[in-house]
Amino acid sequence: MFAVYVTLSVARYLTGNPASWDIGIFTEAVARYATGQAPVVPIKGMDVLGDHFSPVVAVLAPFFRAFPSPVTLLVAQAALAAASVVPVHRAAAELLTRGEARLITAAYGLSWGLSAMVWSDFHEVAFAVLLLACSLSALARRRAWPAVWWAAPLVWVKEDQGWTLAAIGLIIALAYRQRLAGALLAAWGAGWSLLAIWILIPAMNPNHAYPYWKDGSHHLGVLASGWETKGPLLALLLLPTAGLALRSPLVLAAVPALGLRLISSNPAYWGTDWHYNATAMPILFVAAVDGLHRLRAAGRPSWARGVSPWLAAHGPALMAAVGATMVFQSPLNQLWQPGTYRTPPHIQAAAHAERMIPSGQWVATSMGQLASLGARDEVCWLQCPAPPEWILLDQGPGTWWQGQIEPSTLTGHYPHTTYRTVFHADAVWLLERTGPA
Known part of the structure; x- marks a missing residue:
C-alpha cells in the first residue's frame, strides 16, 4: 500500500497537477519549521496556526531539512496511511481468522477514503488516520488505556479532532465500562477543541477569529438540505464494510466529524472528494471487525433469519470484493491511466523557469508552482503584498x-x-524585477 500511495501522489505532483494550493501551504509551513521559525506562510498571508491548529506537521521538519522538497510531505503521508494498515490487521487477526484479517486489511488499504486523501496532495489528517487506527484497534481488543494513549495526540492534528476524542472517551466509559479512562479522554479532547477554536486560533489569526465560522450556519436547517449529495456519501461510507460497522459501538467515533460536515453550509464537505473521509476509514473498518466478532460471539438464535447469518460467515470476503470493485471508481483508478504519468510541455517549461530563479527570493507564481518554489523561496499565489523579485x-x-x-x-x-x-x-x-521595489 505504501508503494501504491507514493506512486499515486508523487506522480500527480511531478506532472504539475496539484489538487489545490494546500500542498504549497503545507510545504511553506514545514520549511519554516525546518529552519526554527514560526509557520508564517506568505501564500495564506498569516501564521497557519491561525487557520487550523495543526502543530503536528512540525514533526516533519527534520525530514524536510534533509530532503527539502514537497515530495517529502507526500512520502510521509503515504507512510502514515500505509502504517495504519498494521493496527487494522492486528485487530482483525486477533478477533477473526488470519485469512479473514488479510481480506479485511486489503479492503481497508484499497478504501476510497484513503485513496482520495493521497490523491489530494498532502493534508495533516494523515496523522489522524494512523492514530485513530492504533487507538480503535487497541479498543477493539479490549485494551482501554493503550487506546487512550494512542488517541490523545489527535488534539494536535486539527482543532476538530478533539470532538472525535470526546466520542471515543464516551465509548470507552459507557460501552467498555472504563469510566476513568473514558472520562479523562473525553475531557482532554473537548477541552483542547474549545481551547483551539476559541483562544489559540483567534490569537494567531489576523482577524482574531476562528475563520471557519464563515462555513457555518451550523444549524439543523442546513442538515435538511443537500441530501442528493449527503445520501450517497453515507451509503458509500457504509458500503466498504458491508454495513458490519453498524454492529459495533466503535462506529460512533465517526459521528462528530461527519456530523460537523453535514451541518456545514459549505457543500464541499458533503461529498466524497478531497481528504475529508480519510479519518472515517480506520474507524469504520475496525468497527466492522469488532461488529463481526460481536455477531459471531452472539451466536445464531433459532429464530435468526435473513442477512445477518450470511454476513457472519462471508462478511470479510464481501468486504474484499467490494473494495476491489470500488477501486475502478476511486482515485486508485488513476494508477493505470497514461495521463497520470505524462508531464505536459508547459509544466516542463515552468520547471525550466524555476531553475532560473535563485533560492531565497520572493516569487509570485501560479498554483502549479507553489509547492516546488515554496520549498526554497518566499512564495505568493499570483499576488504578493509587496513587489516580488520574480513573477512566474x-x-x-x-x-x-x-x-x-x-x-x-x-x-x-x-x-x-x-x-x-x-x-x-x-x-x-518568467519576469524579473528591474525597477525599484
Missing part, C-alpha cells in the same frame, strides 16, 4: 485554478515597479 506565470492548458491572466495584469499590481521578461515558452512567463 503558467497559463498552460488545464490550469483551471486561475483562468487566463496576462503578465501585465500581475505587474499592474505594482505600479512603481518594473519587470522584464527573461523567459517565455509554452504559455509560461
